[in-house]
Amino acid sequence: MKAIELLADIAGVGRDVARGGYSRHLFDAGELELRDWFTEQAMRRDLTVRTDRNANIWAWWGSPGPGAVVTGSHLDSVPGGGAFDGPLGVTSALAAVDILRDKGFRPAKPLAILVFAEEEGGRFGVPCLGSRLLTGALDADRARGLRDGAGITLAEAATKAGYEPERFGADPEALARIGCFVELHVEQGRGLIDLDSPLATGSSIIAHGRYRFSFAGQGNHAGATLIGDRHDPMLPAAAVVAAARTVAAATPDARATVGRLAPTPGGTNVIASTVDLWLDARVAGAGRTPALVAQIEAVAKEAAAQEGCTLTVTEESYTDDVVFDESLRRGMDRVLGGVPALPTGAGHDAGVLAAHVPSGMLYVRNPTGISHAPEEFAEAADIAAGAHGLALVLEELAR
Structure with missing residues (x-):
């Protein structure tokens, strides 16, 4: 055939x-x-x-x-x-x-x-x-x-x-x-x-790698919680999505993508307690992909601290x-x-x-x-x- x-x-x-x-x-x-x-x-x-x-x-x-x-x-x-x-x-x-x-x-x-x-x-x-x-x-x-x-x-x-x-x-x-x-x-x-x-x-x-960014904050009611009282992990997660584009755009021949994001519990009227997102990063040259990810991670850490959230970054795979x-x-x-x-x-x-x-x-x-x-x-x-x-x-x- x-x-x-x-x-x-x-x-x-x-x-x-x-x-x-x-x-x-x-x-x-x-x-x-x-x-x-x-x-x-x-x-x-x-x-x-x-x-x-x-x-x-x-x-x-x-x-x-x-x-x-x-x-x-x-x-x-x-x-x-x-x-x-x-x-x-x-x-x-x-x-x-x-x-x-x-x-x-x-x-x-x-x-x-x-x-x-x-x-x-x-x-x-x-x-x-x-x-x-x-x-x-x-x-x-x-x-x-x-x-x-x-x-x-x-x-x-x-x-x-x-x-x-x-x-x-x-x-x-x-x-x-x-x-x-x-x-x-x-x-x-x-x-x-x-x-x-x-x-x-x-x-x-x-070279390319996959990295999980896990943000933890405080789940709460979307209507009853004042903005100043929130620790919303969705905000630093959003900062990573934006940083992936801006950091990659400033790095020759780099690609960085967030294609998957998972909030918990995931309700429309609920402030998330945790948000996991997955970053796909690729750039040619020894050590350049980890360096790209480090720049994005720095943005994530600052955004998490501003919102009163914690961050854990896990390398799930990497190939040179x-x-x-x-x-x-x-x-x-x-x-x-x-x-x-x-x-x-x-x-x-x-x-x-x-x-x-x-x-x-x-x-x-x-x-x-x-x-x-x-x-x-x-x-x-x-x-x-x-x-x-x-x-x-x-x-x-x-x-």
Whole structure:
């Protein structure tokens, strides 16, 4: 099947009628349905399916072994996300296997499609959860204790879904099988629009982190409490939202975003007792992201003190600058006939693996330039070009 047909096959799974787009999160009904769908598709192709200790799914063409050529992506989404972020890499990998089989190719090296668990962090807050656990970048005990918005821990959700959270953790045996990793992904920006190219390789990912700012004040009645008597944590939270924009705007090539804010108890006529917000900060260069966050934290501390509130800042995840393997990137470029190389501010599982194995990215043009939203898109011709290009890359690597 073509990649676009495979995408159409899952178009009804995990639709979010409230937000628009898709909400597919680790171990929820939609994500579990997609896991079953991928397993079925892999078995139709006579691939051997295995799920590792961290709930990542592997589909092997040939016997699992060291030096494997691995491709894949993820099936989960951000809340209200687009149809292509993640699934395009998985469906293109399946389509690439079909293309190679149709031309009679048989890999001399083991070849696998790898579907990572919770790349977006949409349910439990930590991005690239599956790849971080696999590589040991995330402590297993901390991971098991992560909670979703309903207070359910990752361990509880995994158990309910039939997995064994006590086995979560670094998996050196699985990691040692990967000879190289190539992830195809829809572009999350407009680089390929400006370059008028359907495809690009990835050169780097800028450093990025997620930070929780927790403000505590005094909950009270919105109508009966005089302004001068208030300790309202919503005010310093609002100061952080504004500071994220102003501080980032004053820092070259920086991004800082507050996309999630949770007041407690959350009533319209109630002064909040606590407010949690999550800051996403990204800027290239060693130490520049923590420095950016420190400036925003200074604003938060001053605003909290003025309102008589307390503040706790927790780093939930951080990844330094990633430069993809240059030899692998040049080889991909040669096979593809010369395509642009793009840096990105978007994180990927390939960026986590890059510290351990030669890793690379292949981007497919997004004509809207929009991602993490329902307007995310890719044209059928570009999707086909991406699957064909991925097949050429895998063929060269697995000879």
